[in-house]
Amino acid sequence: MTTIFGIPLAALFGQLLIGLINGSFYALLSLGLAVIFGLLRVINFAHGAQYMLGAFVAYLLLQYIGIGYWPALIVAPLIVGAFGALVERFLLSRLYNLDPLYGLLFTFGMALAIEGTFRYFYGASGQPYAPPALLTGGTNLGFMFLPNYRGWVVVVSLIVCIGTWLLIEKTKIGSYLRAATENSTLVQSFGINVPMLLTLTYGLGAALAAFAGVLAAPIYQVSPLMGSNIIIVVFAVVVVGGMGSIMGAIITGYVLGVAEGLTKVFYPEASNIVVFVIMAIVLLLRPAGLFGRDG
Amino acid sequence: MKPFLEIADLHAWYGESHVLHGVNMTVGEGEMVTILGRNGVGKTTTLRTIIGILRERRGRIVLGGKDMMDVPLHRTAHHGIGFVPEERGIFSTLTVEENLMLPPVVASGGMSLDEIFELFPNLHERRSSPGTKLSGGEQQMLAMARILRTGVRVLLLDEPTEGLAPVIVQRIGEVLKKLKERGMTVLLVEQNFRFASKIADRFYLMDHGQIVGTFPVSELPDQMGMLNKVLGV
Numbered sequence: 001m002t003t004i005f006g007i008p009l010a011a012l013f014g015q016l017l018i019g020l021i022n023g024s025f026y027a028l029l030s031l032g033l034a035v036i037f038g039l040l041r042v043i044n045f046a047h048g049a050q051y052m053l054g055a056f057v058a059y060l061l062l063q064y065i066g067i068g069y070w071p072a073l074i075v076a077p078l079i080v081g082a083f084g085a086l087v088e089r090f091l092l093s094r095l096y097n098l099d100p101l102y103g104l105l106f107t108f109g110m111a112l113a114i115e116g117t118f119r120y121f122y123g124a125s126g127q128p129y130a131p132p133a134l135l136t137g138g139t140n141l142g143f144m145f146l147p148n149y150r151g152w153v154v155v156v157s158l159i160v161c162i163g164t165w166l167l168i169e170k171t172k173i174g175s176y177l178r179a180a181t182e183n184s185t186l187v188q189s190f191g192i193n194v195p196m197l198l199t200l201t202y203g204l205g206a207a208l209a210a211f212a213g214v215l216a217a218p219i220y221q222v223s224p225l226m227g228s229n230i231i232i233v234v235f236a237v238v239v240v241g242g243m244g245s246i247m248g249a250i251i252t253g254y255v256l257g258v259a260e261g262l263t264k265v266f267y268p269e270a271s272n273i274v275v276f277v278i279m280a281i282v283l284l285l286r287p288a289g290l291f292g293r294d295g
Numbered sequence: 296m297k298p299f300l301e302i303a304d305l306h307a308w309y310g311e312s313h314v315l316h317g318v319n320m321t322v323g324e325g326e327m328v329t330i331l332g333r334n335g336v337g338k339t340t341t342l343r344t345i346i347g348i349l350r351e352r353r354g355r356i357v358l359g360g361k362d363m364m365d366v367p368l369h370r371t372a373h374h375g376i377g378f379v380p381e382e383r384g385i386f387s388t389l390t391v392e393e394n395l396m397l398p399p400v401v402a403s404g405g406m407s408l409d410e411i412f413e414l415f416p417n418l419h420e421r422r423s424s425p426g427t428k429l430s431g432g433e434q435q436m437l438a439m440a441r442i443l444r445t446g447v448r449v450l451l452l453d454e455p456t457e458g459l460a461p462v463i464v465q466r467i468g469e470v471l472k473k474l475k476e477r478g479m480t481v482l483l484v485e486q487n488f489r490f491a492s493k494i495a496d497r498f499y500l501m502d503h504g505q506i507v508g509t510f511p512v513s514e515l516p517d518q519m520g521m522l523n524k525v526l527g528v
Contacts, residue, residue: 172396175397179397186384188368189346189348191398192399
């Protein structure tokens, strides 16, 4: 068997793929967190719950009305995004004039309430969700075996990340968003409806989390705890990338996913903490994060 | 002259602190009016209260016959009033062109992009640079240009010449004269008294959050003694 540094190549590529898959979810989730934090200055602790909701909406759509994976990939983010927009409009928006801690506490409380509700009905164990028929099976790449669904997750999450980045950096609505992030009062005085922009942004962030949730359903199973399992790592990703930096969140998501995967190959004992070790080092050397702007 | 902007008994607060104590003023259609006063007497606050950034306010603000007191900030511009703040408010994450195109057009009759680039050729050359890479003078031009594109009929300008070289100040004076020819109504806050005396039709003198006097530019020589006393120049 081919080896590199005494590690079988197949194992290396296998872990690299797992790292890329995890990285895809880190990137999608930290992207939404960064967009929300940039404009609303709210640390959205409900992000994990919104990811879990996305997976559960897909599961429930299939269970009760027979709507499958492909429509769910659109419908679940729309439902969770609309729910997020309502929450922002009627609850979160009342906290903007208070200490930022209130936004954090509110979203944390909301996450506990949502997860608690689903735990009450579905317990802590996962519900199976089959990958779509089109993407079952795998492809032999010569050096490794790639399950088709996992390949799809890596590709589609990359597309969604780049699409979101383009939306924010290259479009008119994106320029409103960037300007409002810098000085929302002045943007309002120009006649732009910033409160509406805040609602849409929170909705977009929640929808991105739900999209990641639907993507994750066939890989990790649908469990009420899936959000709280991943969200702590995602917060570390956002801290490493720099709060509010869109491209920083995306790149850091993939890089840390891969770093985690590689650690599993070379020093498995450290794989669960490597992200946090990197976070500690970055905080020491560059407190604003790798891509963050100071101040 | 028919008043286009009417302010009556306007009070405003920053939290507990009462900063405007019943401001009364009118600005006629097409008139260029300058508020004079020492630092900290409430000139900038008056502009911020009129546009609606400062919401803790009481009194009357009427624009073209419409009561503006209950209009939310993001609707104010749609009634034809624009604000250029003292700090200019150029966005660093937007290019010059994105900065220019940011404010929505609220009425017809604004300047076209061609007209703007003719008036401010530097902006055309640097349209793909980040907004804050411009010099202070260019940023001021950009801040004015982006409001002129929107078609507002009333412009609130806060110290447009502050910290700028004399040649740029002169350019801004020319731009303001052009705006006047186009019938723009301008309410200007300005410390540069010499600059203001060349372009304004009328002056308001402000002290302790109130208007303490008004006179047309023709009476300026007679008022110098009083001005020296109030402004401490």
